[in-house]
Amino acid sequence: MSERETWTSRLGFILAAVGSAVGLGNIWQFPFQTATNGGAAFLVVYLLAVLAIGFPAMLAEFVVGRRAERNPIDAFGRLGHGNWKFAGAIAAFTAFWILSFYSVVGGWVIRYIFGSATGAYFGAPSEYFGAIAAGPDALALHAVFMALTVGIVAAGVDDGIERATKLMVPSIIVLLVGLGAWAATLPGSGPGYAYYLAPDLGALTTNFWSILPNAVGQAFFTLSLGMGAMITYASYLGEDDSLAGDGVTIVALNTLVGLLAGLVAFPVLFAIGIEPSQSGLGAAFEMLAGAFGQLPSPTGAILGVVFFFTLLLAALSSAISLLEVVTSYVVDNYDYGRPTVAVALGTGIFLLGVPSAFGVSNLGWYNAIAYNLLLPLSVLLLLLFVGWVYADGAIGELRQGSTLGEGFNRGWLWWIRVVVPVGVLVTLLLGLQSLALRAGVLANPVV
Template sequence: MPQRETWATRVGFILAAIGSAVGLGNLWQFPFKTATNGGAAFVVFYLVAVLLIGFPAMLAEFSLGRRTKRNAVDAFSRMGHRSWRIVGVLAVLTGFWILSYYNVVGGWVMRYILGSATGAYFDDPAAYFGAVSSGPEAVVAQALFLGIVVAIVALGIEDGIERATKVMVPSIVVLMIALAVWVATLPGAAEGYAFFLSPNVDTMIANAGSIIPFAVGQAFFTLSLGMAIMITYSSYVGRDDNLIVDGASVVVTNTIVGVLAGLVVFPILLTIGADVTTDTGGAGALFVATAAGFGSVPFGRLFGIVFFGVVLIAALSSAISLLEVTVSYANDNFDVSRPVLSIGIGIALFLLGVPSAMDTAWLTWFDNFAYQVFLPLSVLLLIVFVGWVVGQEALEELLSGAEGYRTFGTVWLWTIRIVVVIAVLATLALGVNEMFLVEDAAFFEPL
């Protein structure tokens, strides 16, 4: 078997984990999920979910990955519980499922960088989105984006993923701050901030049942939980690293970028008079209405290139982590070189993503199923295993390199055993009800 790689530096691991978290979940999903789920009310539920569910769940994945030094499937066997491998299989499949349509959206982003440079979408943003979001051209763009991802992962942990994310993550943060400063000068800035940051209590109470599954799913998606990413990445980490501090760094940076995305997107939408509760459904928050905004403000081409350039960097940083999950499993179990594995898995991902590239209705269904079923189910089973099956071992691993956090560790263990399990179980029930049992549930609703 090939020798297992490790991160060259602790900073490399943290930046790679942040890069995985800071992706399309922040810059594509977060704005439109906020827009279509109650605005600031969604933001409140999301922040609570990140703090009470997402952060503890991330530490659970960290502890399992570093304890076993194995991929997400074999980690359960290494802990002495081979029958639980199905949980790892589910997590790997979830990441594979998500990446199949994630590549399609990545292809859209590449087209929008070109469209910003040429001004192609300025006259009719909706028509431009319709032209690039589905059909043969979308399939080609999907392949180009996936090709970049495969090339980076094929280079390995240190030379590929770590080196790429050390450039990508700081670039994302700096450019997002610059965009937020520019957006503050737009006439719709104050109204956009109000929609994004001023929750309506009545809305929160009345729509909690429909908002919560998406808010918790957003927390999982943006923190890369339930997809085996954090198990995989932490399996390359040394035992002296403080996983608690590392996890907090990922959560804080991820949340900052998500908030910055809202502070950029909504002022642009309100500047052009968009109805953010309806016009931004699906991918419109980023691709239709935002493109219209760049077409109607000074220096729109320049800022469009910068904005969609940031989105592309974020998309790549997350996509490489999703691909690494499957490559890591194959690399640990088969005597085949990393480049060959990366290419082979990339071809399989391309084929699964073709329906989403040909019809956005399929992409919507893939995305909803991931949010409402795959992610909460995967996180629930993992948390039950870490909290109740190997709880003390997980706690011991979490405190390795963090001996001064013993009280925190005890609170963490009981939090994932009770609070997180109940919260995720409720979220899964609400999600299944919303997707399958509601009478007007739309399985194939186009973006």
């Protein structure tokens, strides 16, 4: 078995973790979820979920990963609780599952880069999406996206993942800032900012319980929680790093990117008169493609290429973290080379994603199962383990490299013991209700 790799710097870890968090969840799902859940009302619940649930849960994943120095499945055994390996296995399966359909969406992004350059979607954006979202072309680009992901992971932690994310993450932020500045100059963009940033408190109160599972699921998705990614990345981390300090930086940068994505999407949509609340997983592609298509030539083509290239960088930065979760397990336990493992697992993920490449409704089911079942279940199990089974070890690990007082450590422990699990459990139950409604098992929501 080869010697285990580590990050070459603290910055490398932070950017890799931010890269994992900053992905399609921020730039594709975040505007889509905001638009279909009441605009600024969703934004308020999402931000609360990030602070009250996402950040404490991230520290729990960091504690397990760095203490064990192992992948999510082996981490529990390394900590002396092998009977909890099933929790790590669920997290690893969640990463495998999500990447299978995430890669299909990554293929869409590649197609839209070329579509922007040629103007292929400018005349009929909805018809264009319908033509490219499913079928042999979608399958081929799914394969291309997975090949790019496999190539980066096969190169290793420092030469592949760390080097790639050091380039990708700053590029994503710079490009989004530029696009946001351009969006602010558009006539008629003002209502977009109001829709996005000025919540209707009445709507927030009325729709809170329907918004909550989507907001919490979005927090998990965009912070890469419940997938084993943060456990895996923290396992390559040194003892002198402050987990809380790194966590604050990662959450802040991730949230910034999500907010920037909204500051690009909604002003543009309102400026050209497109209704943002239309539903469907392709809505973000259709709306933004329509926006770029209505701009004068060559401005629309240039901005389309820039935006979708930004989206591709974000997608890859997250995809490599998901593939690394399962790759690290095999590399840690078996005498196979990393490139061989990455190719084999990438092939399996590609095959699991084939149904998503042949039907947007199939992809919708994959996405709903991830949001409403796998992510909250995985996070809930981790919180119960850290808070009630491994509490003393967790506190000890949180102290390493930290300048925060004991009050913070103890407060965090009780927060993840009681408050966060209750919130996640409610989210899980509401998510199961949503799946039942989607399947037609329930006729009306319980709440």
